[in-house]
Amino acid sequence: MRTHLDNGGDAPLHPAARAAYLRALDDGWADPRRLHAEGRRAAVLLGAARESLAASLGARTEEVHLAASHTAALHAGVLAVRTGRRRRGPVVVLPRIERAAVRHAAELALPGVEPRTELVDVDRAGRVDAEAMAAALALPGVALACLQQANGEVGTCQPLARVAEAARAASVPLLVDAGAALGHVPAPAAWDLLAADPADWGGPRGVGVLAVRSRVRWGRSWPQDPEPWFPGGVSVPAAFAAAASLEAVTADRQAEDERRRALVARVRASVARIPDTEVVGDPQDRLPHVVTFSFLYVDGEALVTELDRAGFGVGSGSACTASTLEPSHVLAAMGVLTHGNVRIALDRTTSEDDVDRFLAELPRAVARVRSMLGAEGL
Amino acid sequence: MSEVTEPETVDARGLRCPLPVVRLAAAARERPDGSLLRVLATDPAARHDVPAWARMRGHVVVGAAEVATGVWAVTVRLGPGAR
Structure with missing residues (x-):
């Protein structure tokens, strides 16, 4: 799936x-x-x-x-x-x-x-x-x-x-x-x-x-x-x-707006409970469907790969996931962590169940990547 | 009160993100508040990520410079956020 x-x-x-x-x-x-x-x-x-x-x-x-x-x-x-x-x-x-x-x-x-x-x-x-x-x-x-x-x-x-x-x-x-x-x-x-x-x-x-x-x-x-x-x-x-x-x-923007904002709020709250995480972007004045966060001591490429293996396609602004060595100019200009970055954008077809399964997998994937890098307990 | 005047150096040249920050954090764990630590990195992300790490951990960036072509040195003073 x-x-x-x-x-x-x-x-x-x-x-x-x-x-x-x-x-x-x-x-x-x-x-x-x-x-x-x-x-x-x-x-x-x-x-x-x-x-x-x-x-x-x-x-x-x-x-x-x-x-x-x-x-x-x-x-x-x-x-x-x-x-x-x-x-x-x-x-x-x-x-x-x-x-x-x-x-x-x-x-x-x-x-x-x-x-x-x-x-x-x-x-x-x-x-x-x-x-x-x-x-x-x-x-x-x-x-x-x-x-x-x-x-x-x-x-x-x-x-x-x-x-x-x-x-x-x-x-x-x-x-x-x-x-x-x-x-x-x-x-x-x-x-x-x-x-x-x-x-x-x-x-x-x-x-x-x-x-x-x-x-x-x-x-x-x-x-x-x-x-x-x-x-x-x-x-x-x-x-x-x-x-x-x-x-x-x-025609259905308003209904989709409420539905997706609620899902994004759930993602923001859940991700913030993972240790050493930075949820980025304005918490209120924002697009209804985009949410972005970075994990300290995490290799973005490895995390995208881990999540992909578990069945989830996500984006990333980390340098190691791009064709260049330079990290996202957006994250850099904001002064936030550029490594270990994950960006998700919810479609109209994205369900509550999709989001919940992702949120269940994410802490495990982050822990696996941190352990690979020997970054536990830092 | 710290007696350290010259910062100790973590050489992370040639390492890709996020390893320069991981090495720096490992070195920081061994040292008391107030110590100065300098990291040398060639990965362009380190220039942005060392200050972001310092902010998240309560350390203070006291200097950043390109010391040779493509080599960035960032110096931090460890703060009470250090573990």
């Missing part, structure tokens, strides 16, 4: 997504730009998807653009604003805990623009200092500010309203990365660019969402194409399924 608890970023396909995808494979396989009946049918489905996503995001349909992935959406959003506002200046303001895709797009050299980033600190709970962010926004030469709605690694929600107000006062566009949040908490109210990740809410892979307010000045740093934002267009079935699943998860 397998229990998958690593549902952040890639949740299992929602039934509504599967049904919509299959329908769109039959009706929406053609190129939506062609003028024949098959093409027009695909165009209708794609238009319906954009319209539905726009309604969910609080955007106008023409402000919604569809990318091939969340990463591609973030890259395009950052690069387009840096290009369009290069005369205003080269600086991108962002917290230290933004996704690597945002950071890398902010650091990429563009023709005639020497990249500059202003990295803002976060507190021990993983919340960015809103006043430091506001101060950085008021510096000369700022092209763009970026802020996550909530951090997907530790679940902490960010002070979006305050930062959006400061961005407006400084006349700097704000890119909000809702990649870990949309589908789990209400869509953010204030943004100039908004990126979201369908795979995170149970939609299919192969599609990302970028909404851009029509007032935002932008320019291409890539070749021209009939699809100006994302050359080549997007998979119509993936787009249609992304929109249908967002509607579905929005």
